[in-house]
Amino acid sequence: MEFAIETDGMTRRFGNLVAVNDLTLRVPTGQIFGFLGPNGCGKSTAIRMLTGLLTPSAGTVRVLGKSLPQKAEEVRRRVGYMTQKFSLYANLTVEENLAFVANIYGMRKREAQQRCRELLEIYDLVERRLQRAGTMSGGQKQRLALATAVIHRPDLLFLDEPTSAVDPENRREFWERLFDLSDRGTTILVSTHYMDEAERCHSLAILQEGRMRAQGSPQQLMKDMGANVVEVDGDDLRALKQRLLQMPEVLSAAQLGTRLRVLVRDRVTDPGAYLRTQTGLERTWELVRPSLEDVFVICTGGSPNDRTD
Amino acid sequence: MIVLTDLLLSLTRIRAVAHKEFKELGRDRLTFALVVMVPLVQLLLFGYAINTDVRHVPSALVDLSNTSYSRATAQAVEATQVAQFVMQLHSVEEAEAAITRGDIKAALILPTDFVQRLDTYSPLYKMPERAVPRAVGQWLVDASDTMVASAIRGLRVMPLEEVVGLMPAQQQPSFEMALYFNPEQRTVVNIVPGLLAVILTMTMILFTAVAIVREREQGNMEFLITTPVRSLELMIGKILPYILAGLVQMAIILSLGYWIFAVPINGGIGSLLVAALLFIFASLTLGLLISTVAQTQMQAMQLTIFILLPSILLSGFMFPYEAMPRGAQWLAECLPATHFMRAVRGVVLRAAEVRDLVADLLWLAGFSVVGVMVASWRFHKRLD
Numbered sequence: 018m019e020f021a022i023e024t025d026g027m028t029r030r031f032g033n034l035v036a037v038n039d040l041t042l043r044v045p046t047g048q049i050f051g052f053l054g055p056n057g058c059g060k061s062t063a064i065r066m067l068t069g070l071l072t073p074s075a076g077t078v079r080v081l082g083k084s085l086p087q088k089a090e091e092v093r094r095r096v097g098y099m100t101q102k103f104s105l106y107a108n109l110t111v112e113e114n115l116a117f118v119a120n121i122y123g124m125r126k127r128e129a130q131q132r133c134r135e136l137l138e139i140y141d142l143v144e145r146r147l148q149r150a151g152t153m154s155g156g157q158k159q160r161l162a163l164a165t166a167v168i169h170r171p172d173l174l175f176l177d178e179p180t181s182a183v184d185p186e187n188r189r190e191f192w193e194r195l196f197d198l199s200d201r202g203t204t205i206l207v208s209t210h211y212m213d214e215a216e217r218c219h220s221l222a223i224l225q226e227g228r229m230r231a232q233g234s235p236q237q238l239m240k241d242m243g244a245n246v247v248e249v250d251g252d253d254l255r256a257l258k259q260r261l262l263q264m265p266e267v268l269s270a271a272q273l274g275t276r277l278r279v280l281v282r283d284r285v286t287d288p289g290a291y292l293r294t295q296t297g298l299e300r301t302w303e304l305v306r307p308s309l310e311d312v313f314v315i316c317t318g319g320s321p322n323d324r325t326d
Numbered sequence: 327m328i329v330l331t332d333l334l335l336s337l338t339r340i341r342a343v344a345h346k347e348f349k350e351l352g353r354d355r356l357t358f359a360l361v362v363m364v365p366l367v368q369l370l371l372f373g374y375a376i377n378t379d380v381r382h383v384p385s386a387l388v389d390l391s392n393t394s395y396s397r398a399t400a401q402a403v404e405a406t407q408v409a410q411f412v413m414q415l416h417s418v419e420e421a422e423a424a425i426t427r428g429d430i431k432a433a434l435i436l437p438t439d440f441v442q443r444l445d446t447y448s449p450l451y452k453m454p455e456r457a458v459p460r461a462v463g464q465w466l467v468d469a470s471d472t473m474v475a476s477a478i479r480g481l482r483v484m485p486l487e488e489v490v491g492l493m494p495a496q497q498q499p500s501f502e503m504a505l506y507f508n509p510e511q512r513t514v515v516n517i518v519p520g521l522l523a524v525i526l527t528m529t530m531i532l533f534t535a536v537a538i539v540r541e542r543e544q545g546n547m548e549f550l551i552t553t554p555v556r557s558l559e560l561m562i563g564k565i566l567p568y569i570l571a572g573l574v575q576m577a578i579i580l581s582l583g584y585w586i587f588a589v590p591i592n593g594g595i596g597s598l599l600v601a602a603l604l605f606i607f608a609s610l611t612l613g614l615l616i617s618t619v620a621q622t623q624m625q626a627m628q629l630t631i632f633i634l635l636p637s638i639l640l641s642g643f644m645f646p647y648e649a650m651p652r653g654a655q656w657l658a659e660c661l662p663a664t665h666f667m668r669a670v671r672g673v674v675l676r677a678a679e680v681r682d683l684v685a686d687l688l689w690l691a692g693f694s695v696v697g698v699m700v701a702s703w704r705f706h707k708r709l710d
Contacts, residue, residue: 090554093554098552109353
């Protein structure tokens with residue numbers, strides 16, 4: 018298999034803080050690869066090292082077969098980057114922003130014009146082309162940012178929390194465009210803290226406090242998480258939750274509306290029966306399909322949206 | 327061939343950055359207004375306001391003699407236009423109090439024996455053996471401002487023959503004076519070209535420093551770094567529009583100086599352009615250097631002021647370079663403004679040509695080259 022990104026022991030320290038710790042990654046060419054983790058887990062720092070913006074404190078990085086940061090300039094021509102914060106010029110129009118970036122990538126006038134027109138079409142910005150970028154909505158800005166990031170048809174695209182300022186509908190639409198790019202052979206590395214987004218990736222790395230906690234396809238991660246998921250409803254769920262958490266085989270219990278979601282180690286062959294006998298409660302203990310959130314909880318001991326910093 | 331296409335690509339990128347910078351500058355109304363308004367307002371303000379030729383110093387007259395002679399002397403003093411008597415006081419103590427309060431800057435005391443003292447100036451007076459003629463009165467001066475003090479000091483020796491009713495003796499000057507370049511001794515003639523140096527220092531340094539730091543602050547830089555644009559290309563592209571802005575400012579200052587304040591432009595436009603462009607380059611590289619140090623626009627502004635103040639005070643704009651102690655002169659030599667101040671006054675006032683200003687112009691060119699090299703070395707295309 019060919020890899021667009023290969024890192025071995027990639028580490029970055031800021032003073033005493035280890036932002037990224039011993040990260041070893043293999044991102045196969047053509048995949049959509051996700052970094053899943055809470056804010057401050059090192060996603061952005063990892064992406065900045067992979068784009069050559071930051072030098073790793075230790076470890077090696079190879080992107081598109083070239084070593085970073087030595088070959089950063091060569092890699093730059095084949096890589097696109099969409100920053101977390103909108104980083105285009107608010108005072109310029111949509112069209113001017115695109116033309117500027119096209120020129121930066123050394124396109125000739127005709128070529129640049131044609132490519133810009135094409136991108137305006139694809140990213141549904143034709144009607145906005147004379148509008149100043151600063152006055153657009155979150156979704157429109159995000160489409161413009163993606164259009165500029167792919168203007169030179171990169172082989173590898175980095176997206177740092179691309180949908181953090183976008184409503185769910187735009188998010189879905191945005192992912193359609195990512196799949197289009199992926200179908201045409203672009204490798205995409207996207208960081209997110211949304212589970213529904215992570216689930217769309219071909220492959221995932223779960224990060225916490227700079228370390229990799231798990232890696233694999235969403236299906237594989239759910240299969241291998243080492244726990245079964247049981248849901249139960251009824252009264253007084255808060256007290257029940259406290260009781261369940263005391264049991265040795267229960268990894269976690271979390272309330273979801275009127276139901277309690279319980280993760281039980283998979284060495285317990287019949288988790289429903291186990292919980293029924295342990296609690297002595299004749300309720301419906303229903304075995305349900307695991308989700309990525311469950312994987313995340315097991316890997317990190319918390320929900321991805323619990324912490325903000 | 328590869329080198330050539332590389333160069334062409336490089337030029338394309340520089341043009342893209344410059345083009346973008348022009349558009350942004352054009353849409354940023356305030357900055358655009360500042361390019362024009364700063365020289366306009368400051369020229370009008372300082373051209374009228376700054377004057378080292380001190381006149382009409384508010385003074386008090388303490389006439390203890392109260393004779394027609396003493397009144398005639400006071401009139402003679404006022405006729406010089408250096409001092410103007412705004413109040414009449416009756417004792418030395420009152421005069422001192424008024425000076426302390428700041429009501430007046432100086433007081434002329436004419437003592438009770440004024441007439442006897444004045445007599446000694448009469449040619450009919452027989453001076454006793456070994457006696458020296460005594461002063462007829464005394465000036466009390468608030469000497470904290472040296473310029474006011476020296477103006478009053480100019481009144482130290484006054485011909486008093488007219489007061490006594492005689493024809494003033496024809497005094498033969500020891501030296502003839504030929505005042506070149508500014509025979510009417512108008513301060514504004516020296517101020518206008520100096521102001522050009524000060525305003526260019528301020529706007530050129532600030533604009534570039536802020537333009538680049540803003541790019542970093544707003545997050546544009548993070549995106550730009552991942553594109554093929556090189557740091558030197560980015561810098562040159564960002565500087566180009568401001569070179570034009572600097573030339574516009576120069577045109578405003580010198581043409582207004584000519585029309586409103588009748589400051590002649592004696593030198594050639596070519597020499598002027600060479601000097602101005604070199605200075606604009608030097609100031610822009612100084613701005614670039616600041617931008618590699620400052621993290622925020624606020625820091626960039628503070629650093630600009632840190633350079634601007636010595637550029638105003640030590641460059642020879644306000645106070646003569648020659649009057650400064652050696653150490654301060656060395657410090658002033660480090661500032662581009664000092665060299666341009668000399669060069670532009672040379673061209674505008676003394677019709678100097680490039681060959682007369684080689685030392686200063688070479689210094690400015692050297693400063694720019696070294697500055698750009700240091701700046702692009704300091705400006706990593708990385709975030710760490």
